[in-house]
Amino acid sequence: MTAASNDPIALRAINAIRFLSADAVQKANSGHPGTPMGLAPLSYLLWTRYLRYNPRNPDWAGRDRFILSCGHASMLLYSMLHLTGYDVSMDDLKNFRQWGSLTPGHPEAGHTPGVEMTTGPLGQGISSAVGMAMAARFTAQRYHRPGHEFVPQRIVTICSDGDLMEGVSSEACSLAGVHGLSNLVAFWDDNKITIEGSTDLAFREDVAARYRAYGWNVLRVENGDTDLDGLCAAIESAYAENARPTLVAVRTTIAFGAPHKGGTAEAHGAPLGAAEIALAKEALGWPVEPLFLVPDDVRAHFRQAIDRGEAFEREWRLKIAAYQEAHPQLALDFERTSWGDLPEGWDAALPTFPVEDGAMATRSASGKVINAIAGLIPEMIGGSADLAPSTETLIKGGGDFFPQTPGGRNMHFGVREHGMGAILNGMSRYGSVIPYGATFLIFSDYVRPSIRLAAIMKCRVIYVFTHDSIGVGEDGPTHQPVEHLASLRAMPNVYVFRPADANETSACWKMALERADGPSLLCLSRQKLPVLPPDSVFGEGNVYRGGYISMEGSTANPSVVLIATGSEVSTAIGARALLEAGGVSTRVVSMPCREVFEAQPKEYRDAVIPPAVKARVSVEAAASFGWERYVGEAGVSVALDHFGASAPGDRIFAEFGFTAENVASAARGILSRQA
Numbered sequence: 001m002t003a004a005s006n007d008p009i010a011l012r013a014i015n016a017i018r019f020l021s022a023d024a025v026q027k028a029n030s031g032h033p034g035t036p037m038g039l040a041p042l043s044y045l046l047w048t049r050y051l052r053y054n055p056r057n058p059d060w061a062g063r064d065r066f067i068l069s070c071g072h073a074s075m076l077l078y079s080m081l082h083l084t085g086y087d088v089s090m091d092d093l094k095n096f097r098q099w100g101s102l103t104p105g106h107p108e109a110g111h112t113p114g115v116e117m118t119t120g121p122l123g124q125g126i127s128s129a130v131g132m133a134m135a136a137r138f139t140a141q142r143y144h145r146p147g148h149e150f151v152p153q154r155i156v157t158i159c160s161d162g163d164l165m166e167g168v169s170s171e172a173c174s175l176a177g178v179h180g181l182s183n184l185v186a187f188w189d190d191n192k193i194t195i196e197g198s199t200d201l202a203f204r205e206d207v208a209a210r211y212r213a214y215g216w217n218v219l220r221v222e223n224g225d226t227d228l229d230g231l232c233a234a235i236e237s238a239y240a241e242n243a244r245p246t247l248v249a250v251r252t253t254i255a256f257g258a259p260h261k262g263g264t265a266e267a268h269g270a271p272l273g274a275a276e277i278a279l280a281k282e283a284l285g286w287p288v289e290p291l292f293l294v295p296d297d298v299r300a301h302f303r304q305a306i307d308r309g310e311a312f313e314r315e316w317r318l319k320i321a322a323y324q325e326a327h328p329q330l331a332l333d334f335e336r337t338s339w340g341d342l343p344e345g346w347d348a349a350l351p352t353f354p355v356e357d358g359a360m361a362t363r364s365a366s367g368k369v370i371n372a373i374a375g376l377i378p379e380m381i382g383g384s385a386d387l388a389p390s391t392e393t394l395i396k397g398g399g400d401f402f403p404q405t406p407g408g409r410n411m412h413f414g415v416r417e418h419g420m421g422a423i424l425n426g427m428s429r430y431g432s433v434i435p436y437g438a439t440f441l442i443f444s445d446y447v448r449p450s451i452r453l454a455a456i457m458k459c460r461v462i463y464v465f466t467h468d469s470i471g472v473g474e475d476g477p478t479h480q481p482v483e484h485l486a487s488l489r490a491m492p493n494v495y496v497f498r499p500a501d502a503n504e505t506s507a508c509w510k511m512a513l514e515r516a517d518g519p520s521l522l523c524l525s526r527q528k529l530p531v532l533p534p535d536s537v538f539g540e541g542n543v544y545r546g547g548y549i550s551m552e553g554s555t556a557n558p559s560v561v562l563i564a565t566g567s568e569v570s571t572a573i574g575a576r577a578l579l580e581a582g583g584v585s586t587r588v589v590s591m592p593c594r595e596v597f598e599a600q601p602k603e604y605r606d607a608v609i610p611p612a613v614k615a616r617v618s619v620e621a622a623a624s625f626g627w628e629r630y631v632g633e634a635g636v637s638v639a640l641d642h643f644g645a646s647a648p649g650d651r652i653f654a655e656f657g658f659t660a661e662n663v664a665s666a667a668r669g670i671l672s673r674q675a
Helices: 010-028 034-050 071-084 090-094 124-143 161-165 167-178 207-214 228-240 274-283 296-326 328-339 362-373 417-430 441-457 470-475 484-489 502-514 534-538 568-581 594-598 602-608 649-655 660-674
Strands: 065-068 155-160 184-190 217-221 246-251 380-384 410-412 434-440 462-466 495-497 520-523 548-551 560-564 586-590 616-619 636-638
Touching (some): 010 071, 010 090, 010 274, 010 296, 034 071, 034 155, 034 184, 034 296, 065 071, 065 124, 071 155, 124 155, 124 161, 124 167, 124 184, 124 328, 124 417, 155 161, 184 228, 207 217, 362 462, 380 417, 380 462, 417 434, 417 441, 434 441, 441 462, 441 484, 441 520, 502 534, 534 548, 548 568, 560 568, 568 586, 568 616, 568 660, 616 660, 636 660
Parallel strands (some): 155 184, 184 246, 380 410, 380 434, 434 462, 462 520, 495 520, 560 586
Antiparallel strands (some): 548 586
16 A cells, blocks of 8 residues: 555645634534544545445445544544545535534434444443444354355544543443454544643543553554554554454644644634634645635545445445355345344244232343343343343343353443443444343433433433332432432433333333334332233233223223332232222223323323323322323322332332322322312
């Protein structure tokens, strides 16, 4: 390959990247110009020499994956996408950060062609890249056969000082080292500048030593501003590594070329100013006018990526054609998982649980569901944050996902909930797998940033959150979730499932697996719960509507409606018996998923919770916030608007009023006020 330093168009192409980015930020009067200017040489080399992609088919399954972890430098990515021929126009660049454009302030997957991950919260991008590398390794092990290798080779990310400061990246990168993910290459933009000033203010550790301790290969380029050959050598060395992930520390100057703001915090989070940009252009030999300049020869140079990308894809499709001939069933399965389709008839394996089996914790029922369906959904892979015995999420006989057994389906994240969440997002965005991750519901606090990004990206990720209430018991308030259900339900595009028993758990798994446009959370009990009759759960299929009549009143027009979730459905059923004994017709509504219920037609929702019935009681051992929409002004919530306590679970439920007697009393109180 020709030495980059001898390529006469290279410097002009690099300057085109720099000043497209700076001009766009200036026009928007908002954004981060300095990092794109400093990273332009590295990006130029990656996108013109090393990355495998096809601008005419951004979602081609055989592509490398590139993640800009430092999402504040989004104009760098948009400039590259435009220049190399993706469907990102010059007008899109000129409308950076404006309403309706393809160039939002931070990259958004699914919004802009060529953007693999939604990034911006620092640390998330590089951590999700770890998940992509894991998914690629798992997929290769599932499908590759001797002489037939076609799964993409590289997951490449550019990250910043801020990414490496955030704890999530430490968690994920530590695990990447454990797994020796040699298909992962991270470039660290070591420009030593953050918003507040020099990184010396708060970041003085030996990052290279830390990553070596994680088990990474660490390389360094001392002059990322002008040493193109040094950059090429580092890239090629990283690509040649076959045992470890690689971190390439690239020393750059933020806003390289800007005479007054280059190398300073002023270039980080604000436009440089028209005068400073003009001076930078003069210093680097670039015309001051016109703005957004891309000379014809430079554009033609970048657009060679189109022919190169189509050649990459043709080569890959020939491999797939040969694979289809040699292994037709595997090829069909690869196509199915690439599209995200579930195997035909998989749900026939979903278990039902007879009442005579006796009480069962929903976490245990979930474990039985996982193992019943795992054989039919081989792309389902997951694990827990060191809690598999408690969350009951192991696939029996599925093997462990380790460097020596990359086809294993049981992942071990260690005590790293934050990293686990980001890794799951990367796995989902990679495709061909359906990932799940487990911990206690209380520790969803550590997963929450990743759940939010999963919701924004519409990632198909399943979270198994057990120990879902004060039923945790003796561990006390630090381990008893109170506000978590309400706060997670407040997050758009998240489905929160809280099944009442083993049969509802089976139904919730079905709904979660069939959901392809966002994350699903299964909130499951530690304590054993009575098993509801299968006919009452599955009889009319209404459990799949998110809320349904679990037990009807003694008359066609009930006087009271009790609405409950999870372990409290059985409590509501007990309260119904007391009320019915007193002549009060009482309906019990189980609502395993509010979000699914809210998506139903109004006619159905009104049939389940009749507007004319004002005596309504919600029962949930969690914060009351949000239940007012169902109980109305006249109703009452039996809830927990304070922290729990340390004691056996049954005692705590009784002390805090989650008893049939207290629920029945609350209903009678409403009726007496109506009289």
